[in-house]
Amino acid sequence: MSTTNTTTPQPQTTLGPGRRPGRRRPAPGVADAVLIGRSVRHSLRDVETMLMAVLLPVMLMLMFTYVFGGAISAGGTIAQDGGYVDYVVPGIILTCAGFGASSAAVDTATDMANGIIDRFRTMPMRSSAVLTGHTVASLARNLVATAVVILVALLVGFRPSAGPAQWLAAAGLVALYILAITTLFTAIGVVAGSPQAASGYGFVLLFLPYLSSAFVPVETMPGWLQPIAEYQPITAVNESLRALLMGTDPGWYGPAAVAWCIGIGAIGVIWGAAAFRRRAGRR
């Protein structure tokens, strides 16, 4: 039955009582695809956020190589051949990915504060496909930002020694990391009371890389901090990424990184979906 010819507001057809056909459920996957397209459009139109996503890596890279780099290398604690740049690039990739992913929290919270989610909820579709949309768009956005980081890194003297297989593994690991924290940020966006609050919570998580081996080796930190820094997820991801890019063996950091990402991602998905169901329509 065609759903297209029945209700133009000025009625052209007269079907008689009870003859309207009802809604069609979209085919499986269509809702996700449509809402991914929507979120990608949102990203492309949010020029300021895009600009920040590109500017932040550039600024961080320049700051850490030219401003802090000298002092940190002079301390003699970095055993990397190529100097501090080779040491710090993975950390900057992860920091920028975290920053980029945090805008998924703001996007989700903005949607939650708007009637559009309620509209989806009254339709015969899986309305949490909205979250899928934000997650996938964030992944795409941040992979682009990561490419920018690597490009700038190469310009300022980053000299990776990874082979093709290791590049592939590194890209996969970064994608997995982005996906994991994006689901977490999306869940935060669902529970946050407002877009501003979501942005605030996101900010807190952005400090985690500084408490890892991303910028300085764990051994240089105060004793009480070392176990925290050593065993927190970002250190595992960061050390694996550095090993892959520099063509060395990640050792136990490899499986630990993958396990952390899957765990964080699972928490994000379960928490986000549950919170989404609980936050019933309010207006």
Added chain:
Amino acid sequence: MEATIQALGVRKAFGTRTVLDGIDLEVPAGSIAAVLGPNGAGKTTLLNILSTLVAPDAGTVTVNGHDLARDPSAIRESISVTGQAAAVDEVLTGEENVTMMGRLNGLNRAEARRRSRELLESFDLADAARQRVVTFSGGMRRRLDLALSLVATPPVIFLDEPTTGLDTRSRRALWQTIHGLRTDGATILLTTQYLEEADELADDVTLIDGGRVVASGSPGELKAQVGETVVELKTHDGELLAAVPTDGTLPGLRAAINQLEERAAPGAAVSLRSPTLDDVFLHLTDPAAGQATTQKAFS
């Protein structure tokens, strides 16, 4: 035949605050029902319950033959909802909004685009179709919101204050649209603040206040409840001083005029008119109603 929308003993409390305290409602197939009530009466809450957004604390609801508690997703296949707040995507253009909604309703790309053109045209948005919704005026947003709700053609339509924020022309156009939907076979439940609107559109009106149904019936029946004739007292420059509904009999009129005696100002004039839903509304929702206050609170 069983009514298309049926609510029986619906209750809802938010915390300790009881918002709906046992609402009964029946909307027969192919009719238009209006829910009226002052701000905070629980109209939106009732619509949210009927449209599966909020679970009631007690009571049974069936929509289009489907039980709310057992099969909410079957209800979702039978309804379309326009909420009180415009539910549009501000970042997208008008056209992208409607096309997206078409795709989410199972239309393919070409169908969705065609439907989008039709709807934007009939809601007078064709010129703004390629503008982002952020740049829309309030009324345009509302019209887009309504267009989004009419992308699909389900048998039951819920409209929460559909004409709030529309100018007179758009309001009349929407009234036509709503009449057209009924001709099409839709069953429509709407809420409104405008009694004139309920009078114009609804076959049945349900008046709620304090979480309960205080009156229901056709507009004519409700008007008859407050009497046959309303006696009005106006100052010489037309300001309404008081309005008293009467049964239209001579003793009734005499009593009304006596009642008005004390409020008479020099030069004030008495006139008679038929009751409006305003009179019903104020009579039933305002404790001091029988007295003077048929002012312009709701026009």
